[in-house]
Amino acid sequence: MNTVSVTFTINGEKETRQVRTDMTLLKFIRETLLLTGTKEGCGEGECGACTVIMNGKAVHSCMVLAAEIDGADIQTVESLAGSGELDKLQLKFMEHGAVQCGFCTPGMLMTAKALLNSNPNPTKAQIKEAIAGNLCRCTGYKQIIAAIQDSSRGGRK
Amino acid sequence: MKNSVGKRAQRVDGLAKVTGCAKFVADLMPGGALCAKILHSPHPHAEIVSIDTTAAEKLPGVKAVICGRDYPLHTGLYHVDQYMFAMEKVRYVGEPVAAVAALDEKTAAQAIDLIKVRYRKLKPNFDPIHGMKKSAPLIHPNLHKYFHVSAINPVPHTNIANHFKIRKGDPDSAFKKSFCIIENRFHVPQIQHVPMETHGAIALAEQTGRITVWSSCQSPFTVRYLMANCFKREIGDIRVIAPYVGGGFGCKAGINIEPITVALALKCPGRHVKLILTREEEMYTVVVRQACHIRIKSGVDRTGRILAQENEYIWDCGAYAGYGVNIVRAAGYSICGAYNIDNLKGDSIGVYTNRPVGSAFRGFGMSEIHWAIEQQMDILAHELGIDPVEFRHINALKPGSHNATGELVTVNTGNIHKCLDQVAADLGWGKKLPKYRALGIALAQKAPAMPNNATSSAVVKFNENGGVELLFSGMEIGQGVMTAMAQICAETLEIPLEKVTVVGLPDTDYSPYEWQTVASRLTFSCGNAVKKAAEDAICQMKIISAGIFKVRADDVVYKNGVFSHKNKSIELVQICMGYQFTDGHTVGGAIVGRGHFTAEGCINCDPDTGYSPKPVANWTFGAQGVDLSVCPETGRITIHKVSCTYDVGKVINPLTIEGQAYGGIVQGMGAGIMEQLIVDEQTGMVKNPSLVDYKIPTALDMPEEMTASFVETAQLDGPFGARGVGEHTMIPTPAAIANAVYHATGVRIMDLPVTPEKILSGMHGLDFDSKDSNAKPEQPVSRSKKKRGRPPLYAKKWDRVKR
Known part of the structure; x- marks a missing residue:
């Protein structure tokens, strides 16, 4: 079984680990780092439930190999309230009813976070475009979009 | 403090879900768990x-291999027709034949490849209409031997798993008196639930004989019982624990993969066996929505009143119908929707196929x-030149009407006419719209399809600070039940919502019983149980207060957390753990309230006529309208607005009910314009078992605008x-959507989903832009048959001309 050593930052902490070359980042996050907030919905890059932020960009962690993360900065849903306070997105998701079963929520939050980091004041169309790769079967997206809009710089307080 | 019910309260499970703390089955990782x-x-x-x-057994790392001969056991909820693993024969592609448990996923997959199964192919049948014929292959030759509940009527030595009949009035005579008779056929394909979380279960069998199962399920108690x-x-040997469920939509009702994990666990006692389905497995190996072939024949008078109707639903149950037979039954007692039709012949027939x-x-x-x-209602309205909203007002149920089973509709049943008017107003019904843009409307009715003895229970236990832990076993599958139950509990106890802690994820060892979510x-049901549990707690404390006040319990008043009689009063917090007098002696003790609820007076339908004065606990009515445009070049639909109104009796939580409305609209839109599970009729294989090939709505597909409103005609x-x-x-x-597409283009699509291809093909068939009025539809978009020698509906252009 081939392994490689990777050094990376996960939710603000630097770590070095030996990882199997055939292991996905999703599996590594969930089963090795035991950060189970990140979900597997399809394992084929189609549903977005496994979205994490890698070097500032939202990625499907099932489509990235753990061996690729050497030198990378990874943020998972657990990082959002890492400081002890909830992120504005988390508060707005609750306030707007953007959460139902909650399975897509971590991935949706990370996509939204990456969007707002790069574009603090997105239009409704830009929000829809950004979350188009994150499937949600419960909400019909309306309240998710409202929550993201409300979290943006131009959103109401 | 009666301000919890009706409050726009945030979800009680929201924090766990936005932080990633909420655990789903796959997130449970017991040490040394075997992979199944x-x-x-x-x-x-x-x-x-x-x-x-x-060979599989010999592979290093394999701990158990099982197949049908190891557990020749049947399961099923209403109709016990399915083996845990296929026994004498397989009946659909994807049916479980064997299973393995191994140290890791790779080994388990290798072991699966090493199992050698020899099959002798039989002729399959994918068409339920053919399946009803004598010449069709029998898919379940032992149908007559299966156990089924009494409300189900299988036909022995056929492929018919259930046949529900409605015979009301005298349709034959009423058809003869009709001014116009219209008959149409419709089709609904199989679709998939696509919960974001696939099915998962973990089982542990211990040497004590105890079996524990953690399952992503909607019905932990039913899983335990089955x-x-x-x-x-x-029953006491089995414990089912249900963590958060990542969407169910019905696919996690009843019993699914749990017995497979248990069968494997029994072969390796002391070790957890974990089975999480892949997305591909989820798409067709567990359950899907039934397909249905529909025929409706309606007779109307000149004023637009429906005099008689025949509704025939031939359901494609697929290979097993343990649950599906009850859908056949539900369609039976709801046979004509929300309409008042005195003369009815209804047949809802469930047929086994190899899907x-x-x-x-x-x-x-x-x-x-x-x-x-x-759609039939719209077609009738057009044929008579009556506005579709007006046509529905003429025919929809109202107080004094009798529904299909003969049940009397009262002022408390729910007001569909108000819903219809609200939706029409929201959409601006009748307004002038550009070419290829139109409105469409549809009504809905549904009752909870459950056995008449389905019961709920709840426990309210007080803590030292006058707050409560609320226990029940309705599953939180995203619909917001935890929050609604907390609100009902707080409202009844007249305490702040924050004082209620929901212990809502059931463990059958500790949680009160619930039939199914x-x-x-x-x-309705669990809510009543919670309300009764809270009332029971108050009643207990009233009795204790009465002893302290030295009055009768009936004379004690409870309001806003205080028990009082005239000028004497005791606060709830002083009494909920026992009341201590100044000298130290104490009366009463820790208060635990309990409540249960079973709908009263529900009577099974007569097997020959479907008659029942009360077939179900209640009905919810509603209306939905769509404003859309169709691109004449591509056939692509743009949905501008969807409005819905439902008579829900009482809105417990505006925030979560709106979430149900928007989510339902978009899921309905997916079924309406995108989704269809495609089975190759040569091989029986599902051709689109992935989210690449089976599209569900994304944020880019949603309607531009959605509104939801509610009527509150109290359910008594x-x-x-x-x-x-x-x-x-x-x-x-x-x-x-289909009605709006018809208004926009003149194309009537009877075969779900409404795709651009079907619209375009219909439009070209109708040849709108040429002068050739003899053009015929290429697509079998309609098989309308009518009396009185009028031309087929869909070759006509009058609807567009009218505009």
Whole structure:
């Protein structure tokens, strides 16, 4: 079984680990780092439930190999309230009813976070475009979009 | 402090879900858990000649290999027709044939490949209409031997798993008196639930004989009960724990993969066996929504009143119908939708085929039959030149009407006319719209399809600070039951909502009983149980207060957390753990309130006529309207607005009910314009078992605008007047879309989904832009048959000309 050593930052902490070359980042996050907030919905890059932020960009962690993360900065849903306070997105998701079963929520939050980091004041169309790769079967997206809009710089307080 | 019910409260499970703390089954990782994999049938219909597991068993790392001969046991909820693993034969592609448990996923997958199964192919049948014929291959030759509940009527030595009949009035004579008779056929394909979380279960069998299962399920108590039957155990030997469920929509109702994990666990005692389905397995190996072939023949008078109707639903149950037979029944007692028709002949027939297994899906048959009913109503309205809203007002149920089973509609049943008017107003019904843009409307009705003895229970236990832990076993599958129950509890106890802690994720060892989380029944049924549990607690404390006040319990008043009689009063917090007098002696003790609820007076339908004065606990009615445009070049639909109104009796939480409405609309839109599970009729294989090939709506597909509003005609036996609505929100969407597409283009699509291809083909067939009035539709978009020698509806252009 081939392994490689990777050094990376996960939710603000630097770590070095030996990882199997055939292991996905999703599996590594969930089963090795035991950060189970990140979900597997399809394992084929189609549903977005496994979205994490890698070097500032939202990625499907099932489509990235753990061996690729050497030198990378990874943020998972657990990082959002890492400081002890909830992120504005988390508060707005609750306030707007953007959460139902909650399975897509971590991935949706990370996509939204990456969007707002790069574009603090997105239009409704830009929000829809950004979350188009994150499937949600419960909400019909309306309240998710409202929550993201409300979290943006131009959103109401 | 009566301000909890009706409050826009945030979800009590929201924090766990936005932080990633909420644990789903796959997130549970017990040390040393074995990985399970299933071997699925590659054939739609074949005899199993032999199964050789020797090589798989010898593979290092494999701990258990099992197949049908190890556990020749049947499971099923309403109709016990399915083996845990296929025995004599396989009946659909994807049917479990064997399973393994191994140290890791790779080894389990290798072991699966080493199992050798020899099949002898049998002739498959994928068409339920053919399946009803004598010449069709019998898929279940032992149908007559299966156990089924009394409300189900299988026909022995056929492929018919259930036949529900409605015979009301005298349709033959009424058809003869009709001014116009219109008959149409419709089709609904199989679709998939696509919960974001696939099915998962973990089982542990201990040497003590105790079996514990962690399952992503909608019905932990039903799983426990069916498992005890299946494995011939005492119910107490089995414990089912249900963590958060990542979407159910019906596919996690009843019992699914749990017995497979238990069967494997029994072979390796002391070790957890974990089975998480892949997305591909989820798409067709567990359950899907049933397909349905529909025929409706209606006779109307000149004023637009429906005099007589025949509704025939031939359901494609797929290979097994343990749950599907009850959808057949539900479609039977709801046969003509929300309409008042005195002369009715209804047949709802469930037929086995060699397709994937049909089962519960949000709406439980109602979305399927409303696809046809609500288009038929529009067709009738057009034929008579009556506005579709007006036509529905003429014919929809109202107080004094009798529904299909003969049940009397009263002022408390729910007001569909108000819903209809609200939706029409929201959409601006009648307004002038540009070419290729139009409105469509559809009604919905649904009752909770549950056995008449389905029961709920709840426990309210007080803590030292006058707050409570609320226990119940309705599953939080996203619909917001935890929050609604907390609100009902706080409202009844007259304490702040923050004082209620919901212990809502059931463990059958500790949680009070709940039949199942299905049928939009929890707000009503579990809500009543919670309300009664809170009332029971208050009653207990009134009795203790009465002793302290030295009066009768009836004379004690409880209000806003205080028990009082005249000028004497005791606060709730002083009494909920026992009241201590100044000298130290104490009366009473820790208060635990308990409540249960079972709908009263529900009577099974007569097997010959369908008659029942009360077939179900209640009905929820609603209406939905769509404003859309069709691109004449591409056939592509743009949905500008969807408005819905439901009579829910009482809105417990505006925030979560709106979420149900928007989510239901978009799921209904998916079923309406995108979704269809495609089975190759040569091989029986599902051709689109992935999210690449089976599209569900994304944020880019959603309607530009959605509105939801609610009518509150109190349900007399509902908690605070409430009735269910979770499923209803997706029922009318596909038909409303199809009606709008017809108004926009003149193309009537009877075969769900409404795709651009079908619209374009219909438009070209109608040849709108040429002067050739003899053009005929190329696509079989309509098979309208009418009396009185009028031309087929869809070759006409009058609708567009009128505009």
